[in-house]
Amino acid sequence: MWCAPKARPSALSTTGKRGEGMARTIAKDHEAKREAILQTAARFFADHGFDRASMGKLAEACGVSKALIYHYYPSKDALLFDILDTHLTALAEVVEAAAAQSATPQERLRGLIRAVLIAYRDSDAEHKVQLDALSSLPEDKQTHLRALQRRMVGAMSECIEAVEPERFSARPELLRPVTMSVFGMLNWFYLWHRPGGAVDRDAYADIVADLVMGGVPALCVGEAGGLE
Amino acid sequence: MWCAPKARPSALSTTGKRGEGMARTIAKDHEAKREAILQTAARFFADHGFDRASMGKLAEACGVSKALIYHYYPSKDALLFDILDTHLTALAEVVEAAAAQSATPQERLRGLIRAVLIAYRDSDAEHKVQLDALSSLPEDKQTHLRALQRRMVGAMSECIEAVEPERFSARPELLRPVTMSVFGMLNWFYLWHRPGGAVDRDAYADIVADLVMGGVPALCVGEAGGLE
């Protein structure tokens, strides 16, 4: 991370034959600094909006120069991608682990919903950035990230289906809307939740779980739901 | 519709007309032009993101000069505000009208949910712009718009409460999270719904209504979930 070309001995030195000679040690705190930038950037982008947040102001918020950020990331988009990739990868793993728990379907679904909200706790910024800026990424980057989202949706979908298998085998077209309803409830949470309020994340996880588990049996089977 | 500046059947195309000899009147189509700009802008801001959408490109999409847009609106922010104010005012009126219907609480809630989704049908662009850009408006403008949102939330909240008054008087702190859950489901809809799919807006309205009306009685009052 710090190059000192002027101080380096010339190629005439005896070690020159071996090429680079001494291996440049990668700074011990390289990774730590990169991660610090990543986290600060997520917060900064979330607070100001990705487009309005300039790299210069971000550098200021990080307490480093703009050039340093460009030392770690080749572009603003690359920084955004790393934020979202790190976030969604962790999230997909959490969700799939919770979905693989051996328990009753009810307990597993409740645990999964709880796990998502807990995972969101320390990722409000990343979550917001995702909603704000994911679609401004180049298509191939988007494809990769949306695949991670799809893993989450798939795991949730299976857990929901397992709670009422007969109903969803009778009305399979209901599974996707119900799954998306759950994500709607969860992904909307950060917009109205105020820490310290009467309903914390665990309490809200139970509300969501109760609504879906209590509501699915009430889904009207009789009425022909809107086939176009 | 507005993307092709060559053949515009629109109200904005009077520019090229000869019309010599005609006295300049106060444009009869002034209001029509303003509304055309408003609608095109909503679509354009939704598609490209408010910050990335330049006034120049918007003018191009409208088939007019940038200066003409500034003739109607003093600033980009003023245009954004008019989009959101028009949208949210109409929405608040729709919601309050549906909430005032005389019917059983169940029918009223179902009708309200349906009314919101139908109102969203022709306002996907405005809805998206709201989520994308409302918070970038100056504070006083935000305050005015958030008051409109609060009217919607209030009407929905009352309709939900009326379905299970005893439960919510026993656990009043549940009303807000349940209300927000419903808006989460509704406001998330546009992100996954594809027109022509198996579940259209009316069908989804019924799903949401069933989930909340079936789910609220299942909300656990104590510690363990009360599913019967």
Add this chain to the structure above:
DNA sequence: CCTACCGATCGGTAGG
């Protein structure tokens, strides 16, 4: 790891 810059483009406004 910074200062010094660039090509381009931004939102907004001039004269006529």
Add this chain to the structure above:
DNA sequence: CCTACCGATCGGTAGG
């Protein structure tokens, strides 16, 4: 002297 507009360009600032 007005309203309704356009071609051209302003001073600043963006990402890099």
